[in-house]
Amino acid sequence: SAVISQKPSRDICQRGTSLTIQCQVDSQVTMMFWYRQQPGQSLTLIATANQGSEATYESGFVIDKFPISRPNLTFSTLTVSNMSPEDSSIYLCSVDEGVGTDTQYFGPGTRLTVL
């Protein structure tokens, strides 16, 4: 399975600021996914990022709040913009095993606290 790294692993930020989370994969992948896990909750998909196209956002998530970049087949970033305490969550990126497979492998996550 792919090896995925995320940076930063955790951060504490002030309300109103923005944070960009990086996700790096050790092999080329078609689809990358960004999830949010709020405290005590399960994982919720924010968006799907394909290289060379605009990210596809799930209901309740918008590009202005969570802009995503996917410059190549091994890297993606998620920015959490104009943060509020409600954005305090773990943010996870994942990749699938390949086209036509459902198994996703997750990065180590970024724990974000907004004060």
Added chain:
Amino acid sequence: EDKVVQSPLSLVVHEGDTVTLNCSYEVTNFRSLLWYKQEKKAPTFLFMLTSSGIEKKSGRLSSILDKKELSSILNITATQTGDSAIYLCAVANAGGTSYGKLTFGQGTILTVHP
């Protein structure tokens, strides 16, 4: 909207016990069901079950998919303290813009005491 419900939400057992975790789903175009174990931040993959592979086993863990009942169970025998984690169930939708999307249940928190 796809929906995944897990039960129980939490479970406390002693080492050596056997546990059964449940997952039921409603999805418009089911393709597969996946189980993950989450100990700190990153979920780690356990099993994927599909119409062509309704039963999987790995060591003390096993899982069965019941497509008629739209559910799955995850069994852990001879539990160990290292099994303490959140167990997540997810389903994959085969259709249209939902391709590749996983919908997760709320998870079962398993605590295994020595």
